[in-house]
Amino acid sequence: MKKYSDFAINICNEFKSIQEKFVEKYNLNDFTEWFYDEETSLITFKKGQTELNFEYIPIGSYSNSGKTWLWAWNNKELLHNNKLKTLLIKQFGEKNNYSKLTEGFFDADKYVGWELTAIAYNMIEAIGSYRIVNDNNLEIYFLLTDKIESNFVEELKIINKSKTEKQIQCKKHGSNRLAFICQHLNEIDKTGFEEAFESEIGMYLGEDDNLSAWCNKCEETRIKDDGWNEENIKMAKIKLVCEECYFEIKEKNLI
Ligand SMILES: [Zn+2]
Ligand SMILES: [Zn+2]
Numbered sequence: 001m002k003k004y005s006d007f008a009i010n011i012c013n014e015f016k017s018i019q020e021k022f023v024e025k026y027n028l029n030d031f032t033e034w035f036y037d038e039e040t041s042l043i044t045f046k047k048g049q050t051e052l053n054f055e056y057i058p059i060g061s062y063s064n065s066g067k068t069w070l071w072a073w074n075n076k077e078l079l080h081n082n083k084l085k086t087l088l089i090k091q092f093g094e095k096n097n098y099s100k101l102t103e104g105f106f107d108a109d110k111y112v113g114w115e116l117t118a119i120a121y122n123m124i125e126a127i128g129s130y131r132i133v134n135d136n137n138l139e140i141y142f143l144l145t146d147k148i149e150s151n152f153v154e155e156l157k158i159i160n161k162s163k164t165e166k167q168i169q170c171k172k173h174g175s176n177r178l179a180f181i182c183q184h185l186n187e188i189d190k191t192g193f194e195e196a197f198e199s200e201i202g203m204y205l206g207e208d209d210n211l212s213a214w215c216n217k218c219e220e221t222r223i224k225d226d227g228w229n230e231e232n233i234k235m236a237k238i239k240l241v242c243e244e245c246y247f248e249i250k251e252k253n254l255i
Contacts, residue, residue: 014118
């Protein structure tokens, strides 16, 4: 297994030139204003009448006062509807025993932000990254996934905002996308895990796509009845959970 430091250095070196080219391509340093919106997942750069929009995924934040790093997946305050994509980095860290990728919150030096953003870029499809320093001296790191054409910006804002509004507040995980499961699925028992479609944590979901899963028993009935109907759906007693809970239960069933 590769030592973490060797792994990270390689990726950081590669990322440095990619990021420089990205900033150059869009002249990001020329813009005088920027703002971002968690509800719409957009970051906007502005200079006079010129406006440039990108869709983004939050990666994490570095506190200059506390000298700590907080991964986006562990940030319960974040509303962003795609933040769980960063759990893919955690899963990779678990396989390789890289603690910086698996601990949600830890003490770190000021280089950690770019280092972990470079690793995120390596695992999540994106065109570049950006760092913002807010009034509290908090550095917030983003991966920019797409440049949004100006004629699509308003429409996308509405789409993403409605996705964010649909999120549920989980006691354990904070604000996340919602998922549906049958009453028999839980975090303790292995019940089988049948899904409406093959899922991956943080995946893109269209407006009408919802993560949904049910147990083996419900699946047997569903097949026997040739699909869901009023009667067997009552038996399944579908309930709502957050996306993170959904994947915890899924993982339990895969072991
Ligand atoms: Zn069931
Ligand atoms: Zn949850």
